[in-house]
Amino acid sequence: MSNQIDIIQERVDAERGFLEQIRQQMARVVIGQTYLVDRLILGLLCDGHVLLEGVPGLAKTLSVKTLASLFHTKFQRLQFTPDLLPADLLGTLIYNPRDGDFSIKKGPIFANLILADEINRAPAKVQSALLEAMQERQVTIGDTTHPLPSPFLVLATENPIEQEGTYPLPEAQVDRFMFKLRIGYPTIEEERQIMERHAITGKQEDLKPVVEAQQVLDARKVVNQIYLDEKIKDYILSIIFATRSPSDYNLKLDNYLRYGASPRATICLALASRAHAFLQGRAYVTPQDVKSMAHDVLRHRVLVTYEAEAEELDSDALIDEILRELPVP
Numbered sequence: 001m002s003n004q005i006d007i008i009q010e011r012v013d014a015e016r017g018f019l020e021q022i023r024q025q026m027a028r029v030v031i032g033q034t035y036l037v038d039r040l041i042l043g044l045l046c047d048g049h050v051l052l053e054g055v056p057g058l059a060k061t062l063s064v065k066t067l068a069s070l071f072h073t074k075f076q077r078l079q080f081t082p083d084l085l086p087a088d089l090l091g092t093l094i095y096n097p098r099d100g101d102f103s104i105k106k107g108p109i110f111a112n113l114i115l116a117d118e119i120n121r122a123p124a125k126v127q128s129a130l131l132e133a134m135q136e137r138q139v140t141i142g143d144t145t146h147p148l149p150s151p152f153l154v155l156a157t158e159n160p161i162e163q164e165g166t167y168p169l170p171e172a173q174v175d176r177f178m179f180k181l182r183i184g185y186p187t188i189e190e191e192r193q194i195m196e197r198h199a200i201t202g203k204q205e206d207l208k209p210v211v212e213a214q215q216v217l218d219a220r221k222v223v224n225q226i227y228l229d230e231k232i233k234d235y236i237l238s239i240i241f242a243t244r245s246p247s248d249y250n251l252k253l254d255n256y257l258r259y260g261a262s263p264r265a266t267i268c269l270a271l272a273s274r275a276h277a278f279l280q281g282r283a284y285v286t287p288q289d290v291k292s293m294a295h296d297v298l299r300h301r302v303l304v305t306y307e308a309e310a311e312e313l314d315s316d317a318l319i320d321e322i323l324r325e326l327p328v329p
Contacts, residue, residue, distance in 0.1 A: 032190035048178025073112035231329035256308035
């Protein structure tokens with residue numbers, strides 16, 4: 001087993017070089033927000049879509065656009081609005097009167113990196129149009145199914161404090177996001193740097209692509225090889241099942257949990273833990289990798305009861321309790 005881990009470690013060291021390039025280039029534009037930058041990188045490594053939630057002005061859109069500018073891939077920003085139609089996103093059939101036939105005009109969804117800005121401002125029919133693309137990496141226009149390019153990643157933003165003119169995301173779509181990130185305010189020192197860069201000097205960085213898409217695809221293959229011990233697998237399963245039947249794990253949370261995490265969450269947590277280990281330069285997963293990723297993977301998949309809301313307990317608080325009480329291998 002030790003020899004196997006050593007071989008994987010060599011592959012990790014060989015394939016993770018571009019990660020530091022991304023971090024260095026991102027730091028030239030985005031001040032602070034280390035958590036956000038690392039989670040966007042993890043989304044790329046896991047081939048998992050990311051939902052970014054935070055109040056306006058926290059560099060959500062800037063971070064995604066900056067990340068996209070570092071790759072030799074096609075990037076498309078989609079501004080979601082109440083009058084957006086599914087055809088505006090996916091494409092449509094256009095009738096050609098000259099030959100009496102229909103031709104397909106592909107929509108902006110046919111890109112590698114998609115920024116769905118303010119995704120909750122579009123109506124349900126537009127949000128539902130993303131379901132097939134996000135899960136199956138394909139789009140059906142008319143009676144023809146078209147594969148999407150690889151890599152394909154949806155990075156969506158939403159504002160949690162504004163309700164007017166917004167539409168809640170359906171549970172089926174929320175579950176298709178591997179991570180849901182809650183973005184906080186910068187520290188006072190970071191905000192000082194932001195003020196000096198943008199309000200005083202006005203300096204703008206011109207970034208150029210430094211990473212090929214193939215580097216990401218190669219790194220994903222190594223992530224899938226990261227060693228996951230049987231005890232770590234049991235730990236992941238215990239976390240997931242504790243969200244469904246907390247009393248089986250001596251947790252007094254039955255009155256607070258309405259729905260637990262889906263089997264997709266089990267897959268996502270295992271893969272995210274591997275990617276986190278890869279990000280740290282390790283060939284094996286530790287319990288801390290699992291803990292580090294648990295909130296991002298589970299917060300949008302664990303639904304709380306009205307009683308929990310009355311006691312001001314959200315899904316993050318319940319996940320904290322589960323991680324605190326379950327034995328760590």
